[in-house]
Structures are given as structure tokens and as C-alpha cells.
Amino acid sequence: MNLSLSLIDFAALSPLLILLGGALSLLLLESFAEKTSKQFSFVLTLITIAAALYAGFLAPVSANPLLTPWIKFDPLARIFTVFFLSIGFGTALLSSSFFERFEATEGEYYFLLLSSLFGLILIGSSADFLTLFLGLETLSIALYVLCGYMKKWHISHEAAIKYFLLGSLGAALLLYGIALIYGAIGTTRLDALLSGYKSLATKEGTALFFSGIALVTLGLAFKAAIVPFHVWAPDVYEGAPTPITAFMAVGTKVGAFAALVRVFMEALPQFNPLWNEGMALLAFPTLIYANIVALRQLQLRRFFAYSGISHAGFLLLPFVAGTPDALSALLFYLVIYAIATLGSFAVLALLDERSEGVMLKDLYGLFRRSPLLAAALTLCLFTLAGIPPTAGFFAKFYVFKVAFQAGYYALVVVALLTTILSAYYYLRIVGVMFSEAPAKEAAPERSFPAALVGLISVTSIIAISLYPTPLLNLLALSNK
Amino acid sequence: MPNLTLLFTVPFIASLLAFIIPAESKRNLKRIAVGLSLIPLLILLYGQQHWLGSQVAYSWFPALSIQFHLKVDALSLFFLYLTALIVPISILAVRSEFLNYPNTFYGLVLLLQGLLIGFFTARDIVLFTIFYEAMLFPLYFIITIWGKDERRSAAFKFLIYMIAGSALMVAAVLALYFVEGAGTFNLDVLTSIASSSPHAKWLLAIFLLAFAVKTPLFPFHAWLPDAYYQAPTAGTILLSGLLSKAGIYGILRIGIELFPTLMREWGPFLMGFAIAGVFYGGFAAWRQRDYKRLIAYSSFSHVNFILVGLFVWNETAHSGAILQALNHGVTITALFLVAGWLEERLGTTTLGEVSGLAKFMPQLCWLTLFFVLSSVALPGLNNFIGELLIFFGLFLQNPWVAAFLGLSVILSVIYSLRFMERVYFDEPSLYQDSWVDIKGKELMIALPLIAVILWIGIYPAPILNQIKPAAEKMITIATTTERQ
Numbered sequence: 019m020n021l022s023l024s025l026i027d028f029a030a031l032s033p034l035l036i037l038l039g040g041a042l043s044l045l046l047l048e049s050f051a052e053k054t055s056k057q058f059s060f061v062l063t064l065i066t067i068a069a070a071l072y073a074g075f076l077a078p079v080s081a082n083p084l085l086t087p088w089i090k091f092d093p094l095a096r097i098f099t100v101f102f103l104s105i106g107f108g109t110a111l112l113s114s115s116f117f118e119r120f121e122a123t124e125g126e127y128y129f130l131l132l133s134s135l136f137g138l139i140l141i142g143s144s145a146d147f148l149t150l151f152l153g154l155e156t157l158s159i160a161l162y163v164l165c166g167y168m169k170k171w172h173i174s175h176e177a178a179i180k181y182f183l184l185g186s187l188g189a190a191l192l193l194y195g196i197a198l199i200y201g202a203i204g205t206t207r208l209d210a211l212l213s214g215y216k217s218l219a220t221k222e223g224t225a226l227f228f229s230g231i232a233l234v235t236l237g238l239a240f241k242a243a244i245v246p247f248h249v250w251a252p253d254v255y256e257g258a259p260t261p262i263t264a265f266m267a268v269g270t271k272v273g274a275f276a277a278l279v280r281v282f283m284e285a286l287p288q289f290n291p292l293w294n295e296g297m298a299l300l301a302f303p304t305l306i307y308a309n310i311v312a313l314r315q316l317q318l319r320r321f322f323a324y325s326g327i328s329h330a331g332f333l334l335l336p337f338v339a340g341t342p343d344a345l346s347a348l349l350f351y352l353v354i355y356a357i358a359t360l361g362s363f364a365v366l367a368l369l370d371e372r373s374e375g376v377m378l379k380d381l382y383g384l385f386r387r388s389p390l391l392a393a394a395l396t397l398c399l400f401t402l403a404g405i406p407p408t409a410g411f412f413a414k415f416y417v418f419k420v421a422f423q424a425g426y427y428a429l430v431v432v433a434l435l436t437t438i439l440s441a442y443y444y445l446r447i448v449g450v451m452f453s454e455a456p457a458k459e460a461a462p463e464r465s466f467p468a469a470l471v472g473l474i475s476v477t478s479i480i481a482i483s484l485y486p487t488p489l490l491n492l493l494a495l496s497n498k
Numbered sequence: 499m500p501n502l503t504l505l506f507t508v509p510f511i512a513s514l515l516a517f518i519i520p521a522e523s524k525r526n527l528k529r530i531a532v533g534l535s536l537i538p539l540l541i542l543l544y545g546q547q548h549w550l551g552s553q554v555a556y557s558w559f560p561a562l563s564i565q566f567h568l569k570v571d572a573l574s575l576f577f578l579y580l581t582a583l584i585v586p587i588s589i590l591a592v593r594s595e596f597l598n599y600p601n602t603f604y605g606l607v608l609l610l611q612g613l614l615i616g617f618f619t620a621r622d623i624v625l626f627t628i629f630y631e632a633m634l635f636p637l638y639f640i641i642t643i644w645g646k647d648e649r650r651s652a653a654f655k656f657l658i659y660m661i662a663g664s665a666l667m668v669a670a671v672l673a674l675y676f677v678e679g680a681g682t683f684n685l686d687v688l689t690s691i692a693s694s695s696p697h698a699k700w701l702l703a704i705f706l707l708a709f710a711v712k713t714p715l716f717p718f719h720a721w722l723p724d725a726y727y728q729a730p731t732a733g734t735i736l737l738s739g740l741l742s743k744a745g746i747y748g749i750l751r752i753g754i755e756l757f758p759t760l761m762r763e764w765g766p767f768l769m770g771f772a773i774a775g776v777f778y779g780g781f782a783a784w785r786q787r788d789y790k791r792l793i794a795y796s797s798f799s800h801v802n803f804i805l806v807g808l809f810v811w812n813e814t815a816h817s818g819a820i821l822q823a824l825n826h827g828v829t830i831t832a833l834f835l836v837a838g839w840l841e842e843r844l845g846t847t848t849l850g851e852v853s854g855l856a857k858f859m860p861q862l863c864w865l866t867l868f869f870v871l872s873s874v875a876l877p878g879l880n881n882f883i884g885e886l887l888i889f890f891g892l893f894l895q896n897p898w899v900a901a902f903l904g905l906s907v908i909l910s911v912i913y914s915l916r917f918m919e920r921v922y923f924d925e926p927s928l929y930q931d932s933w934v935d936i937k938g939k940e941l942m943i944a945l946p947l948i949a950v951i952l953w954i955g956i957y958p959a960p961i962l963n964q965i966k967p968a969a970e971k972m973i974t975i976a977t978t979t980e981r982q
Binding site for chain 1: 557558559560624627628632635638642643653661672675676
């Protein structure tokens, strides 16, 4: 057995290594040269992420037995890596706009951001429960700090503590579940799960395994903010700095679903209809509850928490269905959701002035103040609401088709009915923007990085809406 | 063969142009917008009969087997002409001096034109759904940005009703896809197998609900008075002239073509609603104290009359209904147009504040009277032909119902002439400076509408020949499906 790592293995790992290197050098810079750090940490972050992205596209596949039991190098891992890095890139840009307005040290902020990206990528390419857990914790610990990063903000304190306590609980549940599964089948390797499950002979073993699966599902549902494990999300989203809220709404959400994909779509596809039924039972309340509560939100960060929960409900549909198409449908939905959410947050970043973030009333007459911003936010909200002909419609349609094919008619009907509610609250925001009587006369701030994120989001939404085939082909790779 | 891709893309390009052309002079911008909106009409006229059967098909979303498939048949062509005619007139109805954000306005109207052209030609049911939903949004913005005082709530109500009405359509579309042996969204294929779905009743109910809200069929009209009233004149024209036709087209295309047996079975039941709508709209119009609302309710009444024609199961009534869809589009556009001119001059739409305007604005008065007479189906004008055909078809099926429905014509005469009398013919009020009669320019705008009204009223044969194949095709589809 070859026990050394060759150059190819390092190259295969390069996105992770670049992120790690970038993160550590940021931390060193901040410790020894605070002034330089203030100037260059953002640029350095962008360069790191861009380099990692480049490496993510080109990285070769390693077959080294030292790595493969832990980390996967399949096309899906590559898709996730690129996806997470793009999200990180967008978040970094939004953060830079944020720091133009709010005073804070930046060096360790970007270090934490890069660490959480590292964790995300680890989740997306995990081949073992332990790597998965490691990734989730790297992500979460960095996020606990980031949530409370604005130390002078009152609302941040509650958010950070709440996130930390409840997040630890979620992690504990997950870990306990992993332990139970290990107890049942004697391994934590994901590729051995199915065979382990099939060879379970005793009743006790099965019970152990199912308890483990239940706890793992619960732990991940917690991270993905699925009702009834969502209670942390609204408060945390409300209290965190706006770019971090964007990162949680997109990055953490996708990360949690990546973990669910790795465990339940790849390792245990259709292992037991009971699990699918269970997911359906989670999907119903998630769809109904989140969409109803979102109707009443006035603070937009909090609003996006509920909007994110309701999207998690739609994202559960492919898991419920579990058909071969499900993965493509899920990924397509995730990409569209991420683009539209980041685009919305880019607009919010340009309007952000206080610690409470942007309130609904701040958007009154936005169309009059800045038609471009209003149009961009409208497009993003339409996409989130799944209104044709935006790509959001296709994303929902795809997910519905998958669920319908698997015979979950009631779920599809409920999901469609909740889209009426979601249309209501997304369009209410649009209506506010197009009203007369602006909240204030001044034009919104100009900030290039956030504007860039908005521009990229809007163009990609339009491009995908008109011609979705390339993206679909890209995402369909993972099926082969 | 004429180029359907061109016809479809031109309005979108025009819309983009309208958005980005710098608005230095509002009048020039309006001229450009009118010019752009006329292009589809020219393309249509250039192609004439050769349009029938022209199509485009691209694979659009292969993973979902959605095709970008457009095709023109007799029915589509008919509605295409209507779209191409009404949209320029709606732009002409705008007073450019008083229009805020002119670029956005023209851009949205042209966008709507493109979406409607797509809708009336879509042969893939997902594409059909997409256009059906998407056309709401330009209208929503038109109402919410340029409407009257209560515009925001009216626009919002309109949108939410529409979305709620059609929310389940996606489920129905998926159900059709998974019908035994389908595996496609192609409408031509679905025509022959949709009825065999075990859930056909549910599917038809879902589709009918969506179309009933849009048209609107009684009692799904709660959004209508506010939306019609609060919208700017151009928006009201688009709503009444074109959006209601989208619902009618939907019933023809999906309801009757896909589920003929069920539609025939449900016809009498649905007709009950439609007849109730005719009378409800008529009585409501009678009681209005506002002429814009009065016309809105009269439009509602007439649209339900068209639906009666659709729910009668014979070719004559269907021909009448299709013709009447065109007639209603033209007449109601004309009525809202003259009402808009009147509103500009009076500054109000309340009935009874001023009267005897015939003395000060004779031309506007006679023009309005002409359109009102067209609306009450005076022999020799367009509506007479359409309503006669519907009555005739209904009479074949049930003479008593036909006789009862005949009373609605009297009702429409009552409320229309009441409007004329209150505004134009009573004791003249004191003259005000803003009461200037319409000039040649406005007459020019009305001229094409007058021409169409007279043409259909006096010599309807060419148009009826156009409609015949469409109506026949539908009955043929129905009989072949029944035989299977």
C-alpha cells in the first residue's frame, strides 16, 4: 500500500489547501500587521477564493487510498466545491460593501469566512461520516463567531448565543446518531452504509441503525432549518450582520443539503420507504408553517430566514421522491435559490444602514429612488417565488415533477397551494417598492462589490431562464 | 411560409428598445412605441393565409422534456390579429405628456404583446402555462405604477386572485404528462389521450378554475371591478380587450380540445354560471354611479355571454363565441378608449356630476354612441352577428334558455343608454374650459375600430369562413375522441 501523498494528490486537494493557506496567512497578517490587513485582507480573500475556484475546475482526481476513504473526488464533489466557492466569492464581495459602512476589524472576519468555506467543501466531498461531521463543525464554529461579529450590536448577542447553543445541540444529535450507526454496522464509511444495512440480521441491530439514521436526519434537518427544527433560524438571521445572513441563507442551507445528499441520496438511496415517508412528514409542516409565518415579517433578514425555511420545504421534495432524477432537480433548485437569494442580499447590502438591517418600510418608493435596484430585487424575488418565466419556475417545476412521478400527489398539491402564499409575501415587497412616497429621498449608497454581486445574479437569472440547458447538463454530470 | 420566430421575437426586442431608448421627448417616444407595436400587425398582414400551420419547435428544457413549440392554426391566428390590433391602440390611448416613467410603460406593454403572441401560439402545455402566468406581471405593474389612487391594493388583489386561480395548474400539467402513454407536454399529442386520464375530471376542473378567474366567469370576478377601475385607460383596455380573451382561448384550447366529452357533459352546468354572470353584470352595470365601472360591468356581462356560447355544444354557437371574442375585444377597447377621453376632459368618472355634454363635445358624443350601439348589438354592427350566432346555437339546444338569455339584450340597452343619457343628453351643465371636443387625431385612433365594427357587422362572411375551420376542428376532435 502506498503510504505517501504524491503531487497529484495534493493537486486534487488543492481547493482545500489553497483555502487553508489563504485563511492562515490572513490570520497571521491580522496578528502582525493590522493596518496592512485592513487594506488587503479583502483582496487577499478574493484572490484566495478565485485561486481555489480555478483549482476546483482543474483539480485532478486522486485515487490514493490514504485519501479516498475520507474524501471523494467525484463530479458531484466538484460541483459542490465550485458552487460553495462561488457563494463564498459573493459573500466576500457583500462583506466588503458591508465594511464600507460599518466599522470593524476585517482580518479575522475573512479568516472565519474562509474557514467556513473550507468546512462547506469538506461536507460536499465527504466520503465518511467523520469528514462530514468535521466539515459541519468547521463551518458551524466559524459561523458562531461570525454571527456575533458586530460586538456592539445588541441584536447580535442573542443571535450568537442562541445559534451556538442550539447549533451545539444539533451537532450533538448528529454525532450521537453517527455513533449509533457505527454501533449497528461497525463502520462510519458512507459507501459501506447500504451493504451494512442490508446485512443487518438482528432486530436490535436494525433498531440501532434506525435510531442512528433518525438522529442523523434530525441533526442535519437542524442545520438545514427544517420545521420543527428551525426555531433558531429567524432570530439568528435577524441578528447576524447582513452578509453573514446571506451566507447562512445560502451557504449553510446548501451545505446541509449537500450532507443530506451525500448520506441519503448517494450512500442510502431508497433504502427504506419509511425514511421517505418521514421526510414527507417533515416537508408538510415546513411548507405550511414557514409560508404562513413569512407573511408577517417586517425585518427583511428575518423575512429571508422564513423564506429560506420554506425553500427548504421545497428542497425536501426530491428527498421524499428519491428517484434517479431527484438529484438533478435538487441541485438545479439549489443553484437557482442561491443565485436569487444572493442577488436579493446584494440589493439589501446597498440599502443597509443600521444594525437592524433593512426593514420593509425602507423599501417604500424604491422604484422612484433607484429603478435599477428595484428592478433587480423584483427579478430576484420573482425567481424566489417561482413565477414564470423566471428560472425559479423551472426549478419548482422540476422538483414537483420528481415528486409527482414518485406518486406524492398530496405533497405536490400542498406545495403548490403554499406557492400562493409565497407569491403573496414576495409580491408584497415588490408592491411596496413600486409605491409612491419614498421612505427617503436620497439615492441608495453606491458600492461596487455589492453591485457586482447583484449584476452577476441578475444576468445569470436571465441567462438561465432563457436557456437552461448548459446548467442542466453541468448538473446532470453527477448522475452518471 | 411566414416566419413565426420573427413574429414572436419582434415584440420582445421592441420591448427592450423601449426600455433603453433615452426619453428625451415624451411624444417622440410614444411615436416610436406605437411604431414598434404595429410591427406584429404588419407581419401578420404580410403573411395572411400562409400563417396557418407555420410553426417553430426547439428543445428547450430537455431534462423536463419541455419544448419551445409554437404553431399557428385558425384559432391562434384569430387571437393574434386581435392582439396585434389592440396593443397599438392601448398605447395610443396614453396621454404622453402626463405619463411618468414612459420607457418602463411602453416596455411593459410591448412585453405583454410578446407574451400574448407566445400564449396564443404555444403548443407545449408547459410553455402555455408559462405565458399564461407571465402575462400577469406586465399588467400588474401597469396597474400598480400608473393607476388611480387605490391602484396598489387593486393590482395586488388582481395578481393574487390570478395566482391563486392557476396555482394548481402545474399539478394538472404534470398529471397530463404522466397519463398513460403521454410522456410529453405536446398539446397535439395530449389532445388524443388527455381524456383517458383517470383524473380527467379533476384536471379539467383545475384548468377551468384558472380560466374562469382570468376571463372572469361568474362568480370568480371579485378582482374585476377594482382592477378595471383603478387601472389607467391603457391598462383597462389591455385587461378587458386581451386578458379576458386569454381565458376564453384557454377554455377553447385546453378545455374543449383536451376534454371534449367532459366539457359537453358539464356544459349546461357551466352555462348556468355564465348566464348568471350575464345578468349579474347587466344589473350591476345598471346600478353604477360611475361610468368606468359601468363599462367594466358591461364588459363582464358580455364576456359571460361569450362563455355561454362556448358552453353550448354545437358548431354555430362556437363560431359565434369565437367571433364574439373578437367583437368584444374591439368594442370594449373602443368603449374604454372613449371613456378615457371623457375622463381626461371631466377629471372624474362619476355619473351625474355633469350632463348634456353632447352640446359641447358632439363628436365625442356620436363616437361614443356608435360604440355603445355596437355594444348593445345593433343590427348592422359587429356584436349583432356574434350574439345572433350564439342565440341560434343555443336555440337549437334549448329554446327556453335562449329566450331567457334574450332578455339580457334589453338589459344591456337599458344600462348603456342610461349612461349616454346621463352624460351626454340631459340638461346641459355650465361649460368648462377643459371640455374640448375630440379632434382629428383622436378620430384617427378610433377609425380602425370603427372600420372593424362596420366590416364585421355588414359583411362578416370572410371572418366567419376563417372561424369555421377552428370551430369545426373542435367538434371533430370531440367526436373522434368520443368514438374511441
